[in-house]
Amino acid sequence: MYRLCEENHHKMDTIRSQFFWRGAGNNFKSHMIRWDQLCLPKNFGGIGILNTRLLNDALLLKWVWRILAQRTGDLCYQLLRPKYLHNKTLMNSKNRTCSQFWKGIQTVKYKIRFGLAFKVHNGRDTIFWDDVWLTNVPLRLDFPEIYIKCRKKDDWVRDLWDGEAWSIPLCRPLVSSNLPAWDKLMDQLEAVQLHSDSEPNTPIWLLKKSGTYTTKSNYRFLSYGGLQTKE
Numbered sequence: 001m002y003r004l005c006e007e008n009h010h011k012m013d014t015i016r017s018q019f020f021w022r023g024a025g026n027n028f029k030s031h032m033i034r035w036d037q038l039c040l041p042k043n044f045g046g047i048g049i050l051n052t053r054l055l056n057d058a059l060l061l062k063w064v065w066r067i068l069a070q071r072t073g074d075l076c077y078q079l080l081r082p083k084y085l086h087n088k089t090l091m092n093s094k095n096r097t098c099s100q101f102w103k104g105i106q107t108v109k110y111k112i113r114f115g116l117a118f119k120v121h122n123g124r125d126t127i128f129w130d131d132v133w134l135t136n137v138p139l140r141l142d143f144p145e146i147y148i149k150c151r152k153k154d155d156w157v158r159d160l161w162d163g164e165a166w167s168i169p170l171c172r173p174l175v176s177s178n179l180p181a182w183d184k185l186m187d188q189l190e191a192v193q194l195h196s197d198s199e200p201n202t203p204i205w206l207l208k209k210s211g212t213y214t215t216k217s218n219y220r221f222l223s224y225g226g227l228q229t230k231e
Contacts, residue, residue, distance in 0.1 A: 003060060003104030009052050016049065044224065051223060057108045058219040064090065064105060064112050065213035070125070070200045089125045092154065115207040115221060120192065121199040123158030133157065133201075134188055143185050145178050157201075161194050 017035055040046025067077055067090050084102055085093055090109060117132040126133050129140040129147055140147040147153065151169040160168055166189045174182055205213040207221055 001059060001063065001104075002100045003107055004052070004056055009056075012052050020049075039223070041224070054222045055215075055219055057111060058215045058222060060104050060108050061112050061218055062213060062215055064109050065203065065205070067105075068112075068116070068125075068203045089127075089156075091127065091130075111222065112213075112218075115205055115213075115218065117204045117206055119202040119204055120157055121195045121201050122197045123161060123194045124156055124197065124200065126157045126201045128155050128157045128160055129153055132206075134192065139185070143181050145181050146174075146185060149174065149178075157192075158194065 013035055020038070035049075036051075038046050039049045039051045041048050063076075066074060067080060067085075070077060084098060090105075091113075094106070113131075117136075118126045120126055120133050129150065130138050130153075132138055135142050140153070146168070149170045149172045151171045152159075160166055166186065203213075204211045205217070207217040208214055
């Protein structure tokens, strides 16, 4: 599995488009509608032809999910982590000089954030400000006035817990207008209990009731921007 180049997708679109408009014959027929519109579902004005670019990304993102899940019995995860991650989180790793497979993972990985949340256990591998784990949006969006004054913006949840209380280093002091947001954040954090380092955080896929990533659910989201479509 790897990310196909644009030339491959263009060739597939050309073949499918020619068959759709010409059928088995060779007579030229005018294209009455754009190809990207044909890829939309029927209730959006198309006929539901697969968008190979988005399907390719959705399939690669299933590998991203497997890495984030950190299942100890998953042989693929055990092989990929020491080879590519080097004690970094997947979302923070930036190595694009490896295999074609890993380059594809690095290119599409950000798209999984659209439907990803975490149930925190040990607080590792989950970014305090960028990941969804405490509320239903990243904390940098919930508390922008605190986030902008943070000294480090890529800390794990675990990094800001000293074992007894939450400690968020700031590069600038808070002003009186920031105090309500600060108090609200501290109140929400009081309900969080971190466990031992042996229990990894659990990823949750918000686009499925089961909480587990599926290629279909993400393809539909990438295609239609989260709008409800008919099966």
